[in-house]
Amino acid sequence: MKIVLVGYGKMGKEIEKILVSRGHEVIGKATKDNPLSSEMVKNVDAAIDFSTPDSVLDNINFLITHKIPSIIGTTGWNESYDEVKHRIDTEDGAMVHASNFSVGVNLFFKLNEQLAKLMEPYKEYTPEMTEIHHTEKLDAPSGTAISLATDLLQNHTQFNDWYCPQNDKKSKSGNKLKIEAVREHDVKGTHTISYQSKIDTISITHEAHNREGFALGAVISAEWIQNKKGIFTMKDVLALS
């Protein structure tokens, strides 16, 4: 495949390695000072976007307009999801998006759903979430934490929304699940869901050791989306229901 990388930072560089190792070609790299252009997307099979929360929506709209299948790993655009889905559905677009492209985290998503169902009758346990990332991360909470919280809320009735003390846009008031966002030097991404009671705590944790899993999942998604139309997630790519 001929691929354009949108964002050539920590993830863009990791994805390039995997693309080359699987026999693909990177024919363009969009960055802050060299954004997407019509010239850059001529004859490409897919674009893989790991850019910034501020630029991703413009990138997505550009790629839909130019009929380029897109793999969107950038986080922080959840509020625009309905608008993007409408464009993909009505303009015959093709996209795989995921807050986390690693196989391990997608299995962890299933574990979180199952644990929420199991804990639902035990009202003495209160769920809580923590995510830890590197200090350069621009969004809080992480996209993965938002996905985990959304799945938990759908399978457990104690709370009806989430809040994050490190995110001013979401108010704490009301009946909300707490997501603590911690920033430490060079952490690749750790997510913990805990159910706490006076007597004990039950926790599950996923810890990424490096960025390879995210990058591999994005490349597999670009291979998978070829000749497909519609908006998909990593769950579709992995055939996890």
Ligand SMILES: NC(=O)C1=CN([C@@H]2O[C@H](COP(=O)(O)OP(=O)(O)OC[C@H]3O[C@@H](n4cnc5c(N)ncnc54)[C@H](OP(=O)(O)O)[C@@H]3O)[C@@H](O)[C@H]2O)C=CC1
């Ligand atoms: N879904 C998943 O599995 C994962 C998602 N992510 C998400 O991916 C995103 C990127 O992460 P990471 O690689 O660590 O971030 P980096 O900060 O390392 O890289 C961001 C890149 O985006 C580029 N950029 C900025 N503005 C634009 C623009 N207008 N057009 C194109 N590119 C632009 C930057 O350009 P310049 O170099 O010029 O500054 C930089 O190359 C984040 O949102 C992160 O949360 C990360 C890991 C896994």
Ligand SMILES: O=C(O)C1=N[C@H](C(=O)O)C[C@H](O)C1
């Ligand atoms: O910015 C990162 O690094 C990561 N971002 C994604 C997120 O926001 O969940 C995925 C992973 O946790 C790493």
